[in-house]
Amino acid sequence: MENLELEIWDPIHNFVKLSPSEAKILDSLPLQRLRDINQLGLTYLVYPSATNKRFEHSIGVMELASRVFDVITNINDIHQPEIIKEYLPEIMDKNKCTYWLQVLRLAALCHDVGHLPFSHAGEDLMPNGWNHERMTAEIIREELAPLFTGFDDLPRSLEPEDVVKVALGFEEYHKINKTEEFSNWETILGEIITGDAFGVDRMDYLLRDSYHVGVPYGKIDYLRLIDCLRVLFCPQFENPSLGIEKSGLHVAETLLLSRYYMFSQVYLHRVRRVYDFHLKEFLKPWLEKKWGEPFFSIKTKDFLRLCDSEIMIEIMVSTNGHAKRIRERNHYREVYERSCPVGEMEDLEPEKSIYEELKNEFGKDNVVLDDYEKKGGIQDFPVLTRDERTVNAGSLTQILNKIPSMIKKIVFINPDYRNKAEELVNQKIGKTAKGQQ
Amino acid sequence: MNRLEQYAEIISLVEHLGKAGSWCGETHIQKSVYFIEQLFPGLLSYEFTLYKFGPFSFDLRDDIGIMVAEGYLELIPVLGFGSQISAGKLAKKIKQLFIEMLSNNESKIQFVAKNLANKNISQLEALATALYVTREIQAKAGRKERVNELRSLKRHIDLDTAKKVVKDVDNILEEAKHLS
Numbered sequence: 001m002e003n004l005e006l007e008i009w010d011p012i013h014n015f016v017k018l019s020p021s022e023a024k025i026l027d028s029l030p031l032q033r034l035r036d037i038n039q040l041g042l043t044y045l046v047y048p049s050a051t052n053k054r055f056e057h058s059i060g061v062m063e064l065a066s067r068v069f070d071v072i073t074n075i076n077d078i079h080q081p082e083i084i085k086e087y088l089p090e091i092m093d094k095n096k097c098t099y100w101l102q103v104l105r106l107a108a109l110c111h112d113v114g115h116l117p118f119s120h121a122g123e124d125l126m127p128n129g130w131n132h133e134r135m136t137a138e139i140i141r142e143e144l145a146p147l148f149t150g151f152d153d154l155p156r157s158l159e160p161e162d163v164v165k166v167a168l169g170f171e172e173y174h175k176i177n178k179t180e181e182f183s184n185w186e187t188i189l190g191e192i193i194t195g196d197a198f199g200v201d202r203m204d205y206l207l208r209d210s211y212h213v214g215v216p217y218g219k220i221d222y223l224r225l226i227d228c229l230r231v232l233f234c235p236q237f238e239n240p241s242l243g244i245e246k247s248g249l250h251v252a253e254t255l256l257l258s259r260y261y262m263f264s265q266v267y268l269h270r271v272r273r274v275y276d277f278h279l280k281e282f283l284k285p286w287l288e289k290k291w292g293e294p295f296f297s298i299k300t301k302d303f304l305r306l307c308d309s310e311i312m313i314e315i316m317v318s319t320n321g322h323a324k325r326i327r328e329r330n331h332y333r334e335v336y337e338r339s340c341p342v343g344e345m346e347d348l349e350p351e352k353s354i355y356e357e358l359k360n361e362f363g364k365d366n367v368v369l370d371d372y373e374k375k376g377g378i379q380d381f382p383v384l385t386r387d388e389r390t391v392n393a394g395s396l397t398q399i400l401n402k403i404p405s406m407i408k409k410i411v412f413i414n415p416d417y418r419n420k421a422e423e424l425v426n427q428k429i430g431k432t433a434k435g436q437q
Numbered sequence: 438m439n440r441l442e443q444y445a446e447i448i449s450l451v452e453h454l455g456k457a458g459s460w461c462g463e464t465h466i467q468k469s470v471y472f473i474e475q476l477f478p479g480l481l482s483y484e485f486t487l488y489k490f491g492p493f494s495f496d497l498r499d500d501i502g503i504m505v506a507e508g509y510l511e512l513i514p515v516l517g518f519g520s521q522i523s524a525g526k527l528a529k530k531i532k533q534l535f536i537e538m539l540s541n542n543e544s545k546i547q548f549v550a551k552n553l554a555n556k557n558i559s560q561l562e563a564l565a566t567a568l569y570v571t572r573e574i575q576a577k578a579g580r581k582e583r584v585n586e587l588r589s590l591k592r593h594i595d596l597d598t599a600k601k602v603v604k605d606v607d608n609i610l611e612e613a614k615h616l617s
Binding site for chain 2: 170171174187375376396405406
């Protein structure tokens with residue numbers, strides 16, 4: 001691999017180093033565009049300093065992915081090396097490691113190139129079957145693959161599809177290519193970036209977003225966590241997975257708690273969520289006028305021309321009602337929120353009932369139901385105990401089982417009808433106006 | 438089938454697995470739902486793909502997490518095994534909404550639970566992958582071809598185990614016809 005000669009200062013990871021060939025990728029349009037894609041969308045309307053971009057996040061993810069790779073391939077820390085070697089021959093082969101480290105670094109660097117302006121807010125405005133991950137795959141294949149020819153120091157030429165597979169991970173890649181198989185090694189590399197328990201994508205954005213927003217929830221001992229990562233066999237299985245030494249389990253717990261609080265307090269902040277709604281409602285007619293249908297274009301050349309600035313300029317001058325609400329900060333207001341189980345209420349989905357009633361009373365254009373449920377399932381991963389056994393994390397920790405998936409259901413109302421709506425909600429559920437449990 | 442109906446059926450499955458003696462981790466639910474999907478189409482609707490440990494549904498994984506968050510399911514740590522899944526505090530409430538539906542489907546859920554409850558995770562992986570091979574790759578192939586296909590997908594499954602699980606799958610498919 002080339003020497004990492006170029007340095008970029010990063011407030012989270014200090015100096016991040018790149019090779020000259022990696023720098024060419026960084027200088028390309030798809031990556032430079034990320035300088036104008038807000039990591040947190042319109043969250044700066046709530047937390048003014050939330051202005052960090054996907055560009056520095058991508059560099060950070062590359063740095064962390066590289067560190068994880070070095071730890072898990074360290075010959076002194078491979079648990080049960082004879083078994084590992086049988087299922088992951090790559091891990092002990094120096095040439096293969098050199099190749100796959102480069103793949104991983106590029107996958108990490110490019111993993112977000114398919115993001116829409118304002119990040120996740122516009123995801124619903126992609127054509128059916130498309131999301132930002134699929135767009136990332138297309139951009140890597142069409143726009144970045146020609147730049148992969150510069151990596152001459154590798155034992156074999158860089159396959160763009162290897163970068164796509166690792167950047168997307170198994171779950172997202174299989175949505176667009178159901179028949180392509182993932183080797184054990186490719187699955188693990190994908191988990192390094194996008195994995196639910198230890199993915200460096202999450203690690204970086206929690207640290208970075210916490211730093212920029214100014215809240216403490218995202219601060220974790222990530223260096224300790226990375227140092228404890230290992231490739232392990234799950235109990236009773238014979239397939240390797242990304243796991244952790246027991247001495248790092250408490251940090252894995254803090255990572256999951258951190259995610260929970262960052263979602264609760266920042267990513268799902270009610271004002272941020274309602275501005276996502278206003279942004280989408282502005283974008284639908286705007287996109288239709290621009291491209292003939294209310295969706296973002298999936299032609300890579302058109303896609304790459306669009307970033308936050310162009311849309312914000314339009315919002316500043318548009319006569320569209322939702323654009324006006326964004327620039328005048330006159331958003332719809334919350335009248336009901338639920339972020340925990342219904343408890344003793346008869347209605348298992350009270351937010352839907354309230355939404356329907358308010359819609360009938362005030363018109364569907366004046367009421368919004370924001371129904372968020374965090375994907376990801378139960379947390380579990382292998383843990384290497386001090387006596388060299390591997391067990392499931394769920395059997396060792398009380399905390400993992402108690403951190404719920406995030407749910408947040410909010411009903412918003414046009415502020416012109418707020419008082420009357422709150423009365424109706426209060427009557428319906430017999431509690432405080434906001435109906436919080 | 439709407440979302441709450443699916444949740445009610447999954448709770449029913451979890452309860453039947455427990456009654457049949459399973460310690461019921463996520464793998465039991467994943468593989469049981471896969472069997473339900475294949476044996477009784479339309480009862481549930483999750484898309485499965487062949488993942489690390491056999492057929493796996495990411496949507497089902499997400500729904501299990503949501504069901505825990507909503508109180509329909511509960512996680513209990515079991516030393517040495519992981520998280521056991523059982524019916525949560527709101528399980529009874531959601532089941533009361535769909536008594537007739539659950540009653541109509543109970544024999545099918547019970548059938549799958551009975552066949553899978555006492556399998557360990559390796560056995561579940563082998564059995565579910567054998568069903569995957571039978572249904573999705575080599576529907577018309579004989580046992581020998583399916584055994585070979587199974588072993589090519591899962592190298593760690595030995596020949597005797599592969600033969601046994603392919604035979605078991607055929608038996609289960611045959612028995613399930615009487616319930617369809």
